[in-house]
Amino acid sequence: MEKRVAVLPGDGIGPEVTEAAVKILEVIARRFNHKFHIEYGAIGGNAIDKHNNPLPDETIALCENSDAVLLGAVGGPKWDNNPSALRPEKGLLAIRKHFDLFANLRPVKAVPSLLHASPLKEEVAMEVDMLIVRELTGGLYFGEPSHRTEKSAVDTLVYTREEIERIVEKAFEVARLRRGKVASVDKANVLETSKLWREVVEEKKKAYPDIEVEHMLVDSTAMKLITNPAAFDVIVTENMFGDILSDEASVITGSLGVLPSASLRSDGFGLYEPVHGSAPEIAGRGLANPAAAILSVAMMLNYSFGMKTEASAIEEAVNTVFEDGFFTADLAASGQRALSTQEWTAKVIDEL
Amino acid sequence: MEKRVAVLPGDGIGPEVTEAAVKILEVIARRFNHKFHIEYGAIGGNAIDKHNNPLPDETIALCENSDAVLLGAVGGPKWDNNPSALRPEKGLLAIRKHFDLFANLRPVKAVPSLLHASPLKEEVAMEVDMLIVRELTGGLYFGEPSHRTEKSAVDTLVYTREEIERIVEKAFEVARLRRGKVASVDKANVLETSKLWREVVEEKKKAYPDIEVEHMLVDSTAMKLITNPAAFDVIVTENMFGDILSDEASVITGSLGVLPSASLRSDGFGLYEPVHGSAPEIAGRGLANPAAAILSVAMMLNYSFGMKTEASAIEEAVNTVFEDGFFTADLAASGQRALSTQEWTAKVIDEL
Ligand SMILES: CC(C)[C@H](C(=O)O)[C@@H](O)C(=O)O
Numbered sequence: 012m013e014k015r016v017a018v019l020p021g022d023g024i025g026p027e028v029t030e031a032a033v034k035i036l037e038v039i040a041r042r043f044n045h046k047f048h049i050e051y052g053a054i055g056g057n058a059i060d061k062h063n064n065p066l067p068d069e070t071i072a073l074c075e076n077s078d079a080v081l082l083g084a085v086g087g088p089k090w091d092n093n094p095s096a097l098r099p100e101k102g103l104l105a106i107r108k109h110f111d112l113f114a115n116l117r118p119v120k121a122v123p124s125l126l127h128a129s130p131l132k133e134e135v136a137m138e139v140d141m142l143i144v145r146e147l148t149g150g151l152y153f154g155e156p157s158h159r160t161e162k163s164a165v166d167t168l169v170y171t172r173e174e175i176e177r178i179v180e181k182a183f184e185v186a187r188l189r190r191g192k193v194a195s196v197d198k199a200n201v202l203e204t205s206k207l208w209r210e211v212v213e214e215k216k217k218a219y220p221d222i223e224v225e226h227m228l229v230d231s232t233a234m235k236l237i238t239n240p241a242a243f244d245v246i247v248t249e250n251m252f253g254d255i256l257s258d259e260a261s262v263i264t265g266s267l268g269v270l271p272s273a274s275l276r277s278d279g280f281g282l283y284e285p286v287h288g289s290a291p292e293i294a295g296r297g298l299a300n301p302a303a304a305i306l307s308v309a310m311m312l313n314y315s316f317g318m319k320t321e322a323s324a325i326e327e328a329v330n331t332v333f334e335d336g337f338f339t340a341d342l343a344a345s346g347q348r349a350l351s352t353q354e355w356t357a358k359v360i361d362e363l
Numbered sequence: 364m365e366k367r368v369a370v371l372p373g374d375g376i377g378p379e380v381t382e383a384a385v386k387i388l389e390v391i392a393r394r395f396n397h398k399f400h401i402e403y404g405a406i407g408g409n410a411i412d413k414h415n416n417p418l419p420d421e422t423i424a425l426c427e428n429s430d431a432v433l434l435g436a437v438g439g440p441k442w443d444n445n446p447s448a449l450r451p452e453k454g455l456l457a458i459r460k461h462f463d464l465f466a467n468l469r470p471v472k473a474v475p476s477l478l479h480a481s482p483l484k485e486e487v488a489m490e491v492d493m494l495i496v497r498e499l500t501g502g503l504y505f506g507e508p509s510h511r512t513e514k515s516a517v518d519t520l521v522y523t524r525e526e527i528e529r530i531v532e533k534a535f536e537v538a539r540l541r542r543g544k545v546a547s548v549d550k551a552n553v554l555e556t557s558k559l560w561r562e563v564v565e566e567k568k569k570a571y572p573d574i575e576v577e578h579m580l581v582d583s584t585a586m587k588l589i590t591n592p593a594a595f596d597v598i599v600t601e602n603m604f605g606d607i608l609s610d611e612a613s614v615i616t617g618s619l620g621v622l623p624s625a626s627l628r629s630d631g632f633g634l635y636e637p638v639h640g641s642a643p644e645i646a647g648r649g650l651a652n653p654a655a656a657i658l659s660v661a662m663m664l665n666y667s668f669g670m671k672t673e674a675s676a677i678e679e680a681v682n683t684v685f686e687d688g689f690f691t692a693d694l695a696a697s698g699q700r701a702l703s704t705q706e707w708t709a710k711v712i713d714e715l
Pocket residue numbers: 100103104254552553582
């Protein structure tokens with residue numbers, strides 16, 4: 012197959028980890044006889060520096076002409092005091108909205124050889140294997156009115172039935188490929204949007220009799236993610252709750268540095284990025300863990316290109332490297348030698 | 364001193380744990396020569412059953428004539444399918460709003476003898492000693508418009524400068540009595556209300572040069588509560604974030620069953636309740652842990668009545684009983700004999 016991939020390295024460690032991920036993509040191309048056309052674009056802080064715009068038109072055009080987007084990370088102290096419109100994360104919000112990337116998928120799976128890095132007791136974190144499906148283009152993030160005066164401020168949490176339907180359907184679809192369980196998370200004892208959410212889930216589940224559906228409140232979910240995270244299969248929730256819960260979930264297995272994500276449009280186009288941030292304090296020193304970016308490429312192959320074998324090949328290679336005890340600085344136990352970003356990537360390439 | 368206390372036992376285990384807490388109050392009265400006039404009122408499910416109203420006028424009148432309120436817990440499956448206005452938690456929301464209980468205080472402190480029950484590694488949970496200050500009468504919980512149609516729904520996140528000012532001041536004041544550190548939690552990279560929040564914190568902190576203030580995003584906070592909870596002293600945040608984060612925080616030390624809370628008005632009037640719910644599945648069987656209700660009484664003595672010595676006496680007694688290895692069923696290690704609600708309360712009384 013022939014595919015066009017837009018790579019937006021972004022800021023901080025973004026360039027290093029996307030470089031590693033692109034190397035993996037090239038290995039996959041050779042081994043499985045594909046052709047990936049890779050083109051680079053600016054987003055976030057570096058785009059502000061060069062184009063005075065966190066999401067320049069050139070970048071939008073590039074992505075429009077691509078089959079998928081790989082993003083590194085955006086942000087850094089340099090732009091922290093910029094006015095709101097000139098902040099790196101505005102690029103992220105804008106690209107999500109422009110491309111209608113409504114479905115954010117974040118898998119969290121315990122890696123046995125990384126459990127030493129988990130803040131949770133090993134027996135609690137051990138069996139974790141969940142997928143958070145977060146609505147990404149609605150709710151408080153984009154609702155109007157959203158403004159402030161000297162004396163007060165307002166944001167609007169708004170959802171249409173259609174917006175809820177498509178994300179709930181997405182959750183049911185992905186649950187079918189997993190253990191068939193969906194926890195729908197809301198605050199239906201307080202919010203009107205949550206009551207509509209719950210109603211849509213009740214309607215939609217009729218078309219998925221094979222899926223086991225549970226409604227949970229967001230506060231109880233925040234607890235259960237810690238007390239019994241292994242009980243979750245798929246979690247589906249609205250944008251703001253998803254932001255909080257997916258970040259909470261990202262640290263329970265100790266493997267934040269290895270977590271990928273996908274942000275999907277309904278036609279298979281998607282943006283793939285590591286869950287970790289731009290970590291400016293370690294940028295450019297070969298200390299970054301490229302696993303999350305590499306696994307984001309695996310998600311791209313899987314979700315946007317339908318290349319399941321290729322995706323599994325990457326996942327297995329990464330797992331083997333971990334099992335063999337090779338870690339970057341973030342995961343190496345004290346006393347253990349840490350590999351550089353490049354060395355660790357080379358190990359994965361060897362496995363492939 | 365002479366004080367009037369309204370006791371609203373509520374549903375499920377509410378009556379058992381408030382009964383235990385009232386016993387402790389009586390012991391305190393005898394030992395320290397106070398007089399507590401205790402009167403009972405209905406709230407939640409039992410109030411719906413008796414008065415068709417989760418917060419009957421009689422209960423409001425009772426509380427208005429009291430110096431403080433002790434609440435058990437509300438809710439249960441019996442009322443789960445009631446229409447929104449006739450649900451137990453509506454009583455809770457209504458009493459908060461009616462009495463302007465804007466400041467919800469939830470301490471979370473690791474108890475060494477309970478760490479075996481924590482899902483976190485002991486070294487992570489060990490030093491935890493934080494206080495979450497949650498704004499309780501504003502934001503998404505009460506903002507208008509809040510309604511839905513067939514096709515869409517909306518909730519409104521609104522804050523006035525005054526609402527933010529008073530809760531931020533409260534946080535700074537309580538931080539002074541602790542380690543002097545405040546983490547103000549918002550989502551200022553997305554929400555207008557958060558930008559106003561951050562601005563108010565920046566202004567207010569000028570009057571508290573002794574307090575160390577840090578701004579944190581709600582998603583990072585959800586992570587750090589797990590990876591490094593001991594780093595927090597006081598956390599202050601808006602209503603919805605506070606709901607999620609305080610529930611998350613409540614499970615990290617393994618002692619959910621022992622956590623009290625206070626919901627305060629600006630003049631010292633307050634409502635005190637255990638953080639745990641009504642646990643209908645164990646109600647009436649002597650299995651409930653009364654520690655949270657008993658410690659809620661300690662908070663009442665401290666915050667509403669200024670009885671610091673009395674409050675400390677209760678806290679010390681509870682701690683000693685834990686250190687001596689006496690636990691109710693929720694905390695007993697396997698193989699260990701669990702005390703009943705009454706037996707455990709008797710141990711605390713012995714200590715007092
Ligand atoms: C940077 C920020 C706007 C963004 C969000 O809140 O969605 C980030 O936290 C994320 O989860 O991708």
